[in-house]
Amino acid sequence: MAKSIRKKLTERVTITDVAHTAGVSKTTVSRYLSGQYHILSENARNRIQEAIRELNYRPNQMARGLKQDRSYLIGMVIADITNPFSTAILRGAEDVCKQRGYSIMVCNTDNDPAKEREYIFMLQSRRIDGLLINTTGRNNQFLRQLAEEHTAIVLVDRKVPELGLDTVGVDNELSTKEAIRFMINRGYEQIAFFTEPLEGVSTRQERANAFKDILIQYGFPVADLYEADLQQAEPLLKQLERFLESSREGKRAIFAANGVILLKLIHALKHKGLRIPDDVAIAGFDEMEWTDLIGPGITTVSQPTYQIGVTAMERIFRRLEGDHSPSQNIAFAGKLIIRGSTPSVKGL
Amino acid sequence: MAKSIRKKLTERVTITDVAHTAGVSKTTVSRYLSGQYHILSENARNRIQEAIRELNYRPNQMARGLKQDRSYLIGMVIADITNPFSTAILRGAEDVCKQRGYSIMVCNTDNDPAKEREYIFMLQSRRIDGLLINTTGRNNQFLRQLAEEHTAIVLVDRKVPELGLDTVGVDNELSTKEAIRFMINRGYEQIAFFTEPLEGVSTRQERANAFKDILIQYGFPVADLYEADLQQAEPLLKQLERFLESSREGKRAIFAANGVILLKLIHALKHKGLRIPDDVAIAGFDEMEWTDLIGPGITTVSQPTYQIGVTAMERIFRRLEGDHSPSQNIAFAGKLIIRGSTPSVKGL
DNA sequence: GGAATTTATGGAATCGGTTTCATGAAATCG
DNA sequence: CGATTTCATGAAACCGATTCCATAAATTCC
Incomplete structure (x- = not known):
């Protein structure tokens, strides 16, 4: 009876309910909802507004989206x-x-x-x-x-x-070149580039290529481009050791292709008891909330x-x-x- | 003519299209979509599967959701x-x-x-x-x-x-008490608690109350509970100065109520040229990727x-x-x- | 002052699914 | 073998909005 009907009706408030209590049609309410106030009488507008408030109605976006294909x-x-x-x-x-x-x-x-x-x-x-x-x-x-x-x-x-x-x-090429050029100008003679696997990721490729280009341009050998898989920590550590063994303290620097690998490298250096910048200089992509707090501050390429x-x-x-x-x-x-x-x- | 009809039909693939090409009704396709395989003949199942693949059909979640009220x-x-x-x-x-x-x-x-x-x-x-x-x-x-x-x-x-x-x-109370108790046991005689405004935020209140409780329990005066509004940097810096002036180097420590304020405090200390832990000890809530890299490492309460x-x-x-x-x-x-x-x- | 236009409105179809209910065929039963 | 149950299926209603089209009333025009 009335009770169960009411229950059903109040389960969810629909546009039909609003139309009924405002004494207008669904169409009119719909027009109100989509903000077409100019084609509504002031009377209708007010009554709909009141009904929505009273019933605490919120239009169903799924129904809306279905019809509008949006x-x-x-x-x-x-x-x-x-x-x-x-x-x-x-x-x-x-x-x-x-x-x-x-x-x-x-x-x-x-x-x-x-x-x-x-x-x-x-x-x-x-x-x-x-x-x-x-x-x-x-x-x-x-x-x-x-x-x-x-x-x-x-x-x-x-x-x-x-x-x-x-x-x-x-602009990966520009920024990478600027950073590497800066390091070269600061006097580093051997610069390593660490990146996650290049395959298929344009950002990494662009940065790696810019690194190679600028080294060649300055007549440096391109010997230290390391692709590290970060899933296991081992490869990165191994590659880092390889670089450190082949290079001279005070003349070497590391460039990290993004913030994730920069963090891993700093961890690895700390783990090996190496100091920044005394044992090795470091810089890399991505400014993060902590980059100015670690050691003497980490040189970074900040992206907007x-x-x-x-x-x-x-x-x-x-x-x-x-x-x-x-x-x-x-x-x-x-x-x-x-x-x-x-x-x-x-x-x- | 046919052309425009086809265009219309291929605009979006619907369950009706699938039903047609599979030679069954919408109902049957719907049953397939909801995984009721047991009530479908193998023949129907295969043809529907094939039709879906062929038409590259994806059911419309809005339509689905509308009817199911989910x-x-x-x-x-x-x-x-x-x-x-x-x-x-x-x-x-x-x-x-x-x-x-x-x-x-x-x-x-x-x-x-x-x-x-x-x-x-x-x-x-x-x-x-x-x-x-x-x-x-x-x-x-x-x-x-x-x-x-x-x-x-x-x-x-x-x-x-x-x-x-x-x-x-x-468990804010437990963790805060553990951390403050630890600092007391380490010998700090004046401990400051920095938090964002307490009003209305239970987490902050629970931590602040636990801080007060444990100080009282150990017979310490509760003098250094600072509520800092982080929108402007000034208040925090002022409060930090107030604490530093009222306390003795080597005997004082700061506890930060969350990671955000912990970071701000470390920045402020660096800004003032103060060293951790020589000038002031510090610890706080929230383990972050950089907490072990700053200075001697920051003591934190890690949340799962x-x-x-x-x-x-x-x-x-x-x-x-x-x-x-x-x-x-x-x-x-x-x-x-x-x-x-x-x-x-x-x-x- | 009657025709043409504008204005405010609503009925009904529609979007693309799900669900209810009916139905004919096949299988099982006594 | 006729009656009953099970099985596979489809027609039509429905979810809650929007939108097309029709219409009555009010306004403007000549």
Whole structure:
């Protein structure tokens, strides 16, 4: 009887309920919800407003999205969510989304192409409007598919030229060259470059190539480019030892291709009882909250991470608004922050 | 004509398309999608599978969710997404969600109740099934409303007793007492406690109270409890100076109530040219990737952050599965990691 | 002052799935 | 062998919004 009907009715408040209590049709309420106030009478507007308040109504986004073929959802696929670099980007991206009423769904892949694929499928099922991805580069086929379904995709940090998508990141060549040139000018005679495996990751490749180029340009031998797999600590330690054995104290320096490997290297140096910069100088990509606190301060290349997130998300919205211009590669300048970990070599 | 029809048809592949090409009804396809294989003939199963593959079909989660009144979405409202503490929890939560086919929507509030409220409304519109929240404590009314609409809510880190919700965090009293007691036993005669403003945040209050309790228990005066607003750097610096002026080198120590303030304090000490631990000893909550690298290493209270995220999310799913048992407060033990920043006082 | 236009509104179809219920065929039973 | 149960399937209603189209009333036009 009445009791059970009421129960059913109050279970979830729908647009129909609002229409009833306001004494208008669903259509009119819908118009109110989408902000088309100018075609509503003041009377209707007020009564709807009152009804919504009274019933504490919140429109169902799934119903809305279904009909409009829009989810107001952006996917963000990140290799490692605990990496401060990633979260700074996320922060920027999130701020832009919030402002527009979009929400971000985070997906953590651990650089695993299989996980990445699963997430792409899931996001596809959710009909995301946009995707911001730090890709493994192994699921290009599926990304292309997504792009064909009108999802606006922006690659962050890592490029995949064959996809022809917008990318946002830092100018790796420029920044790496600036940093290595700086170290050469400071008098270091042997510089090692440590990176995670290059295969398939454009960012790492660009930095490694810039390193090689600049060494060649200055007539240095390119002997110390180390690709370390960080899953196990051993390889990195071994490679570090190899470098230290082959080089002379006071004349050598290490450059880390990103913040993760920079941290690992500093750990390894501490573990071996080596001092910065006396035993070895060090610098690397990614400014982090602790880089000025360790020893004499670590020289780093700072990326405008928040800005990268903001810009990437803005490109997504530009695309969603119908911009069909050719894809852009947006590269911000990195900033070299010089600290005590890379002093001038004695005797210069 | 045919062309335009085809275009329309291939625009988005729907369950109807799959049904047609497989030569069965939507109902049958739906059963396949929800894994009810046992009631399908092998023939139908194969043809549907083939059709899905051929058309590259992905079911629309919005349509699904609309009918089922389930979004398979979990909201995660965080005060500061760039805080490593938060992302570690997110990581744990995300892993659990992925496994169950749920997705997480991240919301960054900056500890702003207004932003938090906006997010709660948005998440409500999306009909999230669960919410994991690090709340400002200023939107209890809306959280209660959400809970009434069958959203499973778990409070992380910060409690709000009046809401009667599940909470997951660390045992603040126990860990704080252990840490302060340790410092007292090491011979420090004056210990300062630095925290962000206590008002409304249970975690901070619990830690501050534990600090006071243990000092009283040991017969120390409670003179140095500093509430610093971190928005501007000044207050913290002033308070730090006040403490340093009132205390004696070699006999004093600082305890930071969380990782953020710990970092700020270390920065401030460096800024003032003070050495750890010679000029002042320091310890604090939250183990971070750099705490063992700064100076002699910083003594910290480590929280099982990943585990907190996993546990919180598991409680959400337990609730979604229909568990109506009384609410739980789950408190993990923190772990005191002793490092060089808190050596024994000379002469002990 | 009647025709044409504008304005405010609502009925009904629709989005893409799930779920209820009905049905015909095959299998099991006494 | 007829009655009953099981099995595989599909038609149609439904979830909660938006949107197309129709319509009555009010306004403007000549």
